[in-house]
Amino acid sequence: MDRGGAGVSWQCTTSGNDNKKPDDRTDCSKSGRCCHGTVRQLDAPLAYIRESNQFYAASDACSADHPPRHSIKPVHGFKALITPEKIDYMMKISTHYGDHYDGKKHSQFACSIKQYTSASKRLLNHSEQRQLIPLLHDFKATPGWTWRSLTTTFHSFTSAGVFTSHKYTEEWVKKTQAALLSTLLDQIILNCNQTLEARDLDVHGINNLLWSVAKLVDNGLELEKTPKLKEAVAALLIHVKAKAKSPEESEHFIPQHISILLWSVAKLVDNGLEPDKATMLREVVAALLPHVKAKAKSKEERDHFIPQHISILLWALAKLVDKGVEKTPKLKGTVAALLPHVKTTAESKEEKEHFNTQGIANQLWAFAKLVDYGLELEKIPKLKEVVAALLPHVKTKAESKQEKDHFTPQQIANQLWALAKLVEKGLELESTPKLKEAVAALLPHVKTKAVSKAEKDHFNTQATANLMWALAKLVENGLELEKTAKLKEALAALLHHVKAKAEAKEEKGHFNTQATANLLWAVAKLVENGLELEKTAQLKEALAALLRHVKA
Structure with missing residues (x-):
């Protein structure tokens, strides 16, 4: 049942990068001082990530930033930020100092763009991109740029959506975006390849860069078609491993950094990072896991494990297991160390508002995937307790009128698949009333989404299966x-999609042997348990459409 039953893929839903102390440096990727203004960290597209991707990609963007906690310095109009005079001044300084220029003005400019999008709570739109991109034609990073200027510029532009292509993005815009990305990647690779003594790389900068690269890939930039991006990933991973293994750096691996790093690695793997990098990836993950466990067990750090960090960590570990990267014995100990935090936050009245629909779906999916890959449920009693603590949140969100628009077909599929997989692996349904209530609360959403014309394109073959x-x-x-x-109502609505997908020429490539077998198994099991075939027209029609695929 790996694809049809267990194959729920997905997007992480967020990564956090705030909770930093105010800093007088120009690193806009930290909360604190940015371009001489106090800014907040914002989940740039977040919600657990707001793009057109899927967590098969669980849509949303994982941001290296976090929920807003600070006020934002008002920005009066986008045009005021990008006047030709400002750009000319910045370029003149760069030209005047040449390779001795530290990149500070460029990073401040990039930071101001991110500040604008943070205040707007969205990425740059198509119109704003068309105004900005021509001005960046001669925007160059040079060898003299400091690590902080480089990481701030790259992270800020990525967070603001400068590199994001819109549906109607013109070719000349794409070329300028590619040139800008190339000049920044060149310097990242150059800095990473310097001798250890010469480099000024810090954990926060590496963290922001790896998140930025993962975000670009998650937003559609193909690794295979962007050699410099792959080279930058390989160079960054070496430093992640070195920092993670260094005793002097251990205090810099806060829960937020670790969650972002693991999310980034998992997202890169999920988007095509080649198997030839698997050895380094395994070493990086193996180096990071002890930090997860140590922080999870630390009394001093327990207040820093917020639901978002935990959700990201669990999703990343489950995705790495799903992709065959993480196979170390340390995994069980790491997950076991995280479980008390999940239970504590799930039962905390103060934290209940931080449990969003996607976060709950991510955690349940992660537990189900880990169990499916050998984390034995019956030998970890805490896992049952944790799932029981999460179930009331599933019900509450599912019954909330305010949350109804946040239930995507993918999230519903992820939650129901996860609950079914956990039941299959030993969570006894008949002795868990909360589970029945949670499932009952989700079923109306299945029906609503399945009959909605607006949602019909979101019911892909895998989600339906x-x-x-x-x-x-x-x-x-x-x-x-x-x-x-x-x-019965939910199933009747779903069967319509089964028939439509089975008969659609565009979907025929998605009806592989396993998907067809899973659907037929499901239909047979439902009939066996009381769904009367002769009284259900939709079932007969769906079955007839599926049988054509069996024959083919």
Whole structure:
């Protein structure tokens, strides 16, 4: 059931990079002083990440920044930020000092663009990009730039969406974006390849750069078609490993940094980082895991493990396991150390507002995936307690009118698949009333999304197969079909999608042997448990459409 049943892929939902102390340096990627103004860290597109991607990509963007905690210095108009005079002044300084120029003015300019998007709570739109990009035609990073100027500029531009392509982005804009990205990557690679004595690389900068690269890839930049990006990743990973293994650097590996680094590695792997890098990736992950465990067990650090960090960490570990990168014995100990934090935050009244729909879906999916890959549920009693603590949040969010727009088909599929997988692996449905209540609360969303014309394109073959498999597995394990009217309604709505996808020429490539087998298994299991075939027209039609794929 790996693809149809267990194959829920996804996007991390956020990564955090604030909780930093105010700093008088020009690093706008930290909360604190930025371009002489106090800024907050914002989940640049976040929510656990707001792009057109999927967590098969669970849509949203993981940001190296975090929920706002500081006031933002007002920015009066985008045009005021990008006047030709400001750009000319910046370029003249760069030309005058040549390779001795430290890049400070450029990083302050990039920081002001990020500050503007943070205040606007969105990325640059198409119109703003068209105004900005021509002015960046001669924007060059030179060897004299400090590490801080370089990391701040790259992180700020990525966070603001300077490199993001819109649907109607013109070719000349794309070329300028590519040239700007290239000049920054050249200097990142150059700095990373310097001797250890010469470099001034710090954990925060490496963290921001790796997040930025992962974000670009997550937003559609293909690693295989961008050699410099792959080279930059390889160079950065060497330093992540070195820093993680250095006793002197251990205090710099705060929960936020570790969660972003692991999210970035997992996201890169999820988006095509080649197997030839697998050895280094495993070494990097192995070097980071002791920090996760140490921080999770530290009494001093326990208040710093917020739901977002935990969700990112668990998602990243599960994704690395899913992709075959993480296979170390340290994994079980690391997950076990995180479990008390999940339970504590899930049961905390103060933290309840921080449990968003995507975060809950991510955590449940992660537990289910880890269990599916050998983390034995019956031998970790805390895992049952943690899942039980999360279930009321599933129900509360599912029944909340304010949250109804936040339930995407993917999140619903992820949650139901996860609950079904945990049941399959030993979480006894009949002895867990909270589980029945959580499933019952999710079912109306399945029906609503399935019958919605606006959502029809979001019900891809995998999401539909996962939902059908999950509902069949839950029925098999005690959710009594004949006593659950909502389940029959949800299934009737889903069967329409099964038929539509099975008959669509565009979808035929997605109906592989496994997806078809999973759907047929689900239909058979549902019939076996009370769904009467002869009385369900949608089921007959869906079955007929599936059988054509079996024949083909």
